[in-house]
Amino acid sequence: MSLPAADLSKQADHLSTMDLGVVLPATAEVRENHLFIGGVDMVELAREQGTALYVYDEADIRERLQEYRRAFESRYANSEIIYASKAFINKEMVRLVASEGASLDVSGGGELAIALAAGFPAERIYVHGNNKTPQELEEAISAGVGRIVLDSRLELARVSEIAQRLGVVQDVYMRITPGVEADTHEYIKTGCEDSKFGFTMREDFAFNCVEDVLAAPGVNLVGLHCHIGSQIFALHSFAEAIDVMVELIARIKERYGLEITEFDMGGGMGIAYTVEDMPSTIDQLAEVTIGALLGSCENHGVTPPRLLCEPGRSIVGTAGVTLYTVGILKTLPGIRKYVAIDGGMSDNIRTALYHANYEAVIANKAGEPRTEIVTLAGKHCESGDAVLLDGSIQTPELGDIVCVFDTGAYCRSMSSNYNGQPRPAVVFVRDGQARVVTRRESYEDLMMCDV
Numbered sequence: 001m002s003l004p005a006a007d008l009s010k011q012a013d014h015l016s017t018m019d020l021g022v023v024l025p026a027t028a029e030v031r032e033n034h035l036f037i038g039g040v041d042m043v044e045l046a047r048e049q050g051t052a053l054y055v056y057d058e059a060d061i062r063e064r065l066q067e068y069r070r071a072f073e074s075r076y077a078n079s080e081i082i083y084a085s086k087a088f089i090n091k092e093m094v095r096l097v098a099s100e101g102a103s104l105d106v107s108g109g110g111e112l113a114i115a116l117a118a119g120f121p122a123e124r125i126y127v128h129g130n131n132k133t134p135q136e137l138e139e140a141i142s143a144g145v146g147r148i149v150l151d152s153r154l155e156l157a158r159v160s161e162i163a164q165r166l167g168v169v170q171d172v173y174m175r176i177t178p179g180v181e182a183d184t185h186e187y188i189k190t191g192c193e194d195s196k197f198g199f200t201m202r203e204d205f206a207f208n209c210v211e212d213v214l215a216a217p218g219v220n221l222v223g224l225h226c227h228i229g230s231q232i233f234a235l236h237s238f239a240e241a242i243d244v245m246v247e248l249i250a251r252i253k254e255r256y257g258l259e260i261t262e263f264d265m266g267g268g269m270g271i272a273y274t275v276e277d278m279p280s281t282i283d284q285l286a287e288v289t290i291g292a293l294l295g296s297c298e299n300h301g302v303t304p305p306r307l308l309c310e311p312g313r314s315i316v317g318t319a320g321v322t323l324y325t326v327g328i329l330k331t332l333p334g335i336r337k338y339v340a341i342d343g344g345m346s347d348n349i350r351t352a353l354y355h356a357n358y359e360a361v362i363a364n365k366a367g368e369p370r371t372e373i374v375t376l377a378g379k380h381c382e383s384g385d386a387v388l389l390d391g392s393i394q395t396p397e398l399g400d401i402v403c404v405f406d407t408g409a410y411c412r413s414m415s416s417n418y419n420g421q422p423r424p425a426v427v428f429v430r431d432g433q434a435r436v437v438t439r440r441e442s443y444e445d446l447m448m449c450d451v
């Protein structure tokens, strides 16, 4: 795979760091030409900790969690925010989520193990996944997790069997694919009809399966769930999905006499990766979705259920940045300018996978305008290995510290050891203090599991 051809007519945007506005973490500032986040100098931090390095603005994560809770709970008291840990998880992140009073979505045994090890209350954990193994289900049920989100009929049978054997009754949701096309990348659409996730609405399959769930011993159906996709800007897609779900809730009440008391609307709220992106605000999301829920419930004559919202990216995406050191500069006349950094697709696969766009600056030239168009190439053995394609940046020189913004979601969690690259450390910064919350991997770590 090679890169798409560079647009040679593209001009650098001459913006400097603080012009990047919503793309920046909450506490970003420029002092004496250096980028600071959380009161910490990113150039010094890179020197101390080495690069590549994931840095999170702790205040930004906390603000986002509080903003979500405020936006939803102030409009509708019977609501709850669940952080989707697949976006970024480690033990400190789990503790932070707990301290902000949010719940946690895990999508398998590994994330569950991290959550439990960090002391997260099991009853506030929601377990997702389209193919949770019997072992993962048993781990979740025996830990006493709050809800298991059933994804199929086969899974229902497994949960029922395990719960009976353990002598418990497990509260469950059914994940429904509402048949709504969200306006986002094909790979991260999940609510449309051709999906491996959930119970399809086609030919009333989901509706008919409710009967099986109600009849299964050891499980207690309390709610429905849907998730229509990720990095969504158009809020009407959420409203459409909610409408479909409320209609289903009404039909379930009518046919089975069962009141569905909880509805999890999934996550999916988009963030600004570039200055051109215009995402909605968390407040607007709450306004539209709660409005849709209450309106639809009134139309269908059902009591509004507890509303759960399950964001991942919009909690951690903007808070996180990645620091790299410039190692090689290569100008191919008439083709493009390569700036090679000491990371790449192993710490950020999103550019190669989704043609994701980012904004970047040189942290030690942060007050200067971005006067060049470059490709930030990784250090891996693939032509398609780049983090930034034809982006504006300050004039690069060897040894510069590059900061790529908005890498807080799905970069660390999708990282790999490709080419034997140890994963970067994760540092939280706040009030002038930096603390390593996940240490950098060593060469020994690369061999730790070999026998």
Ligand code: LLP
Pocket: 084, 086, 087, 105, 128, 188, 227, 229, 230, 231, 266, 267, 268, 269, 310, 311, 312, 313, 314, 350, 354, 409, 410, 414
């Ligand atoms: N709930 C469920 C059931 C999900 O599957 C997801 C994300 C979320 C919540 C959180 O969605 P968010 O608020 O983060 O959009 N790797 C891709 C994103 C995949 C999203 C997977 N599911 C990327 O890097 O863009």
